[in-house]
Amino acid sequence: MTAHVPGEVPADAAPHAMPHATPDATRDATQDAISGACPRGFARLMPRSLLARNIVLLIALVAVSEVCSLSVLLHYVQRPRVERAAAVFGEYITKLDSVLATTPRASREALVAQLDARADVPPDALAQPPTDPLQFYRTHELGIFLETLRRYLPAGSDVRWEAERARGAPQRMWLRVHIADAPYWIALVLPEEAQGGRLIGALLFALSLGVLAALTGFLIQRHLNRPLQHLAEAARRLSAGEAPAPLPLDGPTEIAQVSAAFNQMTQALQQAEATRAVMLAGISHDIRTPLTKLRLAMAMAGAPRDEPFTHAAESYLDQIDTILQQFMDYAGSGEREAARPGDLNGLVSQLAADFAGLGHDFDLSLGDLPLVAFRPISMMRLLMNLMQNAVKYGGSGFAVRTWRDAHAVVVAVGDRGSGLSAAELEALKAPFQRGRNAHGGTSGTGLGLAIVERIARLHGGTLQFHPRDGGGLEVWVVLPQ
Structure with missing residues (x-):
């Protein structure tokens, strides 16, 4: 068709x-036109809605701030504390090694048994603590502790990490000391500063603050988006020929200004629509009145009549009437x-x-x-x-x-x-x-x-x-x- x-x-x-x-x-x-201003790959990864984009941006900012805070905490707070603990522990090991080295040989066996000392390091002992991505903070602090401790150990001493421990058992390490001038390995409990236990609470607290900030931002953004959704719905209704209710003006200043401008535009369009309808109705009335009179005059005209001319004139009058009706149909296509x-x-x-x-x-x-x-x-x-x-x-x-x-x-x-x-x-x-x-x-x-x-x-x-x-x-x- x-x-x-x-x-x-x-x-x-x-x-x-x-x-x-x-x-x-x-x-x-x-x-797509808006996204064209951004790099194509970046724009493809971005969400479509403003709400989702703002939430993603907020989460990214919170994540970056958390990472920066954690970096500052680890480097400027925790690292000095761990290094001081390693230095103190190293001095303790140095004195312990000096005391054990001067032990009489006759007392060596009794002292070895009392300290559970071993002539050889256990085969499962590690030079560095195992890497655990889920406990990176613990691995980071242990690495700093062992690295610093080795600088303070006496000559001939060494340190190894005890790999396997039962759940809840304190972390230990193996140290090589000299008992009556003979090298032995003894196990000592790791200082609390090197175990990262206190840092766990700080990390959880920071993570909770980040989640709270993201949730608060989400609620604020939803509150800001609600007037925009009302504006979009009113615009759709207006484009469909309906008369939307005036938008509320009690939101933020910027949103209220947009809503006020939209209300003014809607009112102006409604006034223009009403003016157009009145104008076309007036034109139709003013033109149809003389047309009706012309039809009546033609019908009442006496003989002789030019029938072909009369028939053509009536046809033209019908066409004019049809055109006027089309204008009226377009002016009011059922909005009311x-x-x-x-x-x-x-x-x-x-x-x-x-x-x-x-x-x-x-x-x-x-x-x-x-x-x-x-x-x-x-x-x-x-x-x-x-x-x-x-x-x-x-x-x-x-x-x-x-x-x-x-x-x-x-x-x-x-x-x-x-x-x-x-x-x-x-x-x-x-x-x-x-x-x-x-x-x-x-x-x-x-x-x-x-x-x-x-x-x-x-x-x-x-x-x-x-x-x-x-x-x-x-x-x-x-x-x-």
Whole structure:
């Protein structure tokens, strides 16, 4: 089916699908344009919504601050404490080694047994503590402790880390000392400063503060986003032809300024719409009054009458009246009409019966549709325009199909006529645009598809063009459930 509005679309149209810019597609295009300013790889990783982006940024900032705080804590607080503990412990080992070295040889065996000393280091003892990513702070402090301790040990001494200990048992290390001038290995408990126990509490506290900060930021951002969501919803309602309620002005100053500007814009648009409707109604009234008088004068004119001239004049008057009606239809495409649930299949069947009475049969393929909220007069005007254009420009193969999917209800009006190209069909949605052959024998203002498109958007739907199997074109009216 070609562009189906009286006087709008010629009969030589190409059966191409008409791309339609949905609100989601427009929003994605806008998001892509904004993301174009960022590096492509970085923009691809960023979330789509402002809320998600701010939360990601907040979490990143909290994580960076936590890492910086931990670095400062480890390097400027914990490291000096561990090094001092290692120095004190090294001095203790030096004195212990000196005392044990002067022990009489006769007392060596008793002292070795008392200290549980060993001649050889245990095979599982390690030169460095094992690396544990989950306890990096402990590994870091132990490494600093052992490195510093080796600098304070006496000549001939060494230190090894005891690898395996039972859960809850204190950490130990093996030290090589001299008992009666003979080298032995003894186990000593690691100082508390080197075990990182106190640091665990500090880390957990810092992590809790980070989580609290992220949660607080999330709640604040949601609070700031709520007015933006109201603004977006009001803008969608305004674009659909509805009159949204004024936005509240009790939010933050910047948001309140945007809301106030939007309220002023909405009021100005409503006033302009009302002025346009009054102006067109006045023009229609003022023009139709002399036209009516002219018809009456022609009817009352006495003989002799020029019948061909009279017939042509009446035809021109009918065309002028049709043009005026199209202007009025475009000026008020049902904004003031209340939507209520109705049987869309019943409306299609009623219109198909009316066209059949005029000698134009439409094949019906009606699916199982739920009750759909629509404006009865506006929807009847939309479907009637499409079906009239199918008859006027399609020539044959008139059909109407209805079906539903998960999110929408679709009414498709089709014919077997040749169609316009996709670009031409899209252009005909704009007001005062006419097809290539519309000026040769057809009358109209170029408002037909603009009226249909406007009524579809008023119902939150879209108008789409699709090629028809076997030739021809279908116009789809897609309405949300």
